Amino acid sequence: MTTTPARTPRTTAPAGTTDRATTADGPRRRLSARVRILLWLLFVMAVALASVATTTRSFLQRDVDDRINGLLTQEAGEFANFERRGFDPETGRPFTAPDRLLRVFLERQYADPDEELIGLVARRSGGPAQIIQPRDVPVALPLHRDPDARRRIFDSPDPTGVLHRPEGEIRWAKVTVAPAGGTPEAAFVVAFHPEREVARVDEVFRVLLAISGVALLLTTGIGWAVAGRILQPVRLVRTAAAQLTEQDLTRRIPVRGRDDIAALAETFNAMLDRLERAFAAQRQFVDDAGHELRTPITIVRGHLELMGDDPAEREETVRLVTDELDRMSRIVEDLLLLAKAERPDFVTPEPVQLAELTADVYVKARTLGERDWQLTDIADREAELDPQRITQAMVQLAQNAVQHTTVGQTIRIGSRAEGHRIELYVADSGPGVRPQDRELIFERFRRGTARRGARGSGAGLGLSIVKAIAEGHGGRIRLYDTEGGGATFVLTLD
Template identity: 70%
Template sequence: MTAPDRTMTAPAATTPVTTADPVRRWVSARIRILLWLLLVMAVALGAVATVTRSVLLREMDHRIQGHLVQEAEEFTSFVEKGVDPDTGGSITDPGRLLKLFLERQYPDSDEELMGLLGVRGETPYVKEQSRELRMSHPLVDDDRALTEIFRSTKATGTVNRHVDPVRWAKVEIVSSPPYPDASFVVAVHPEAEQAKVKDVFTMLLAISGIALLMTTGIGWAVAGRILMPVRLIRTTAAELNEQDLTRRIPVQGRDDIAALAETFNGMLDRLERAFAAQREFVDDAGHELRTPITIVRGHLELMGDDPAEREETIRIVLEELERMSRIVEDLLLLAKAERPDFVSRAPAQLGELTADVFVKARALGERDWRLAGAADAEVLVDSQRITQAMVQLAQNAVQHTVPGQRISIGSRESEGLVELYVADQGPGVQPKDAEVIFERFRRGTARRGARATGAGLGLAIVKAIAEGHGGRVELRPTEGGGATFVLVLQDVLQDQTDVRETEL
């Protein structure tokens, strides 16, 4: 039954990887960064060119409109103030008026000034025009456009012709019979101005194209430089294995990429320490379990038929099995210390908890037990775990003292912290041991009393319980000689009360 199951599930696990990986490898981060950069640059440059073109066209329209209004106002002023040079009086003939005005004008190359005469509703004829025309398709030759302008009731407008549009302004001349209707017309051909705007727009597009090409090269180089640490991280991660975790990413600069490299290096440091601790833990655990197993195997192999010898062998085997059982239980406890439910807090009276620990510890050995102090405060702790840690510290004190020596147990409150301590008058802890005694499978070198049978996990369990409460365990010297182990807990007080010190 199991073989078909394996053949059915294997393809489902491998199919997504083979289909998605080539796409991810082809569209690299460097290319995506470059494409986004080019897209943003293209949109920005296109927007600049388009806005510039719109501004230039709007300015051209304003300039042409202003010019038309100016010419119309000049003619209106001439009509109001003009004098016939031959008679010295006012000019009543529209044709004469247009002739005198146009003779004095010098239009631009894209401008036409003309006078139109005719009957309203009919095709007009050009009475006069100023100077020689220099545009390719002058308005004066377009009868349809002239008729449209002459008939229009507006003062300004645009004539849309098949060759080019023409902007115009008109001033009608008030006349009476026998003179015909007349109008002064100024026309501007915007084709040249529009060509200039088009040239500027084309130049902007060309400059934008060159800028995009330069951006492509610069962006490719800059993206490669920025992503270099990322490639190093990927390469380093691909080359890492359980046997070699020593490689690190060189950190340069102080930007986000440098922070990423530092974070990756920190992760590698933690992984290296974790693997080293795991290997050391496995080696130490194997060593600690190998000894009792060897003892059990050896005694069982040498066990004879003598009842007394068999009884002694069974006793030794049971003792070693009990020691192995304690080692396994301690290892399981330390493994559980990594779980969030390792500590289950509940309100407790610190004084009662201290007294309970003292009563239990007195049964560990014949020592001069003292309840040095009990703080009167309500705390939020896991009473069973705290009791377990304190009893372990008391057991540790018994192993390092001899009958009759003092061991003190107490608790106190100081500056918002709660301290539970076990102090002995033993030989103390050697400085070289102070750094390692809280590690797993580590023991101090100074021992008194009976031979210790522990595996070196007791103080590691105490440390795990303290850290589970958000605190720590400290080693301090005892006045007069010895060692004091202190559980320092913070943020466990329920309310602030006085501390009562009771000397027994």
């Protein structure tokens, strides 16, 4: 015989704290579901807010780049158009001198903030001379004050570019003025300093990060409260599971709402219902077996203790002991069948022809005793039921009728169908059942007083088995008085 180690009840940790799980290396802290949900929520929120801020900054930066490129292209296009179509206001003719062209054009322009419009004219002595608008640009080192930068732009073969300097980058575009096939004599340069535009984008980015931080703080508080409210039924499930014992399976979880948590509580309550029924069936099986087997065991022991050496006495004792052992075997089989009735596979429905089933039951019942057996009604239709269990129930009813009738008395067997309802019945012409015994006879080990007699040697489990089979099919067993005297048992399946 093996024994199982005793289990100590587990206590639950308060909401929002960490649990301790014991391992081979000692206690290990475990985050609660509430904390894990909050951490995942914060992680997702942080990633989402960072993505929004980064994407917004990228869009703003691209907008700045597009605007600067558009401004450079526009200014360069205006100068190129003026070079092709413009006239010198003093002569009324096209420009012949590059410096005159640049000066007249620049006098008619007004640069935007952070923008420089510069004219560069080649000189034999070295770097290009410059012609600028009479205005300053609010930057650390404007282009018109940086000879090296002007020279690099003038000598560049590219029409546009970016000049990187320690004081800040310059984005520029130029239009060269040169005779056909000759070297450039002059160039118009439009330069833009993007530091302040970039600074505004960075400021927006920092504001978004600050807002995201505040949103994360608010999310932390709200998420903590919401997670606690959502997980409250889960904590109730956990508490109820920790407090369950074999002696107390009556605790249930209150179900509120119609969400997944409510469905979890309903499922847990249904599991507790099944456990309670299973334990009740187990206890009832043990109680019934102990109660009913005690008598035959006492009889067997008494006969064996009093058995003498006389062969006839020994033969009679063996016969009585064998009879009691057979009775105990039948009781155990009936109790096991009733215990199995709680299982979902107790019945296995299948399509069955009622006419064929009724005829089979009638043929089997006729062998139970010399009675006036009559097959009165036959339902000619198909039904979903377990033919073996239904046959077992009907034969048990027929056996019960045989026990309470005498030779030659009538026992009728039949089946009826009305809509979705199916009825199979066994009617006898015996003494009937007293009104006060109508519910009693379906209980285990109970028999009606009016029908108890010398022929009733059963343990009182037959009608309990019939009731279990009916309920396994979702039906019920009913009792009526037979016309002319007797009892009619009707197995009703809806």
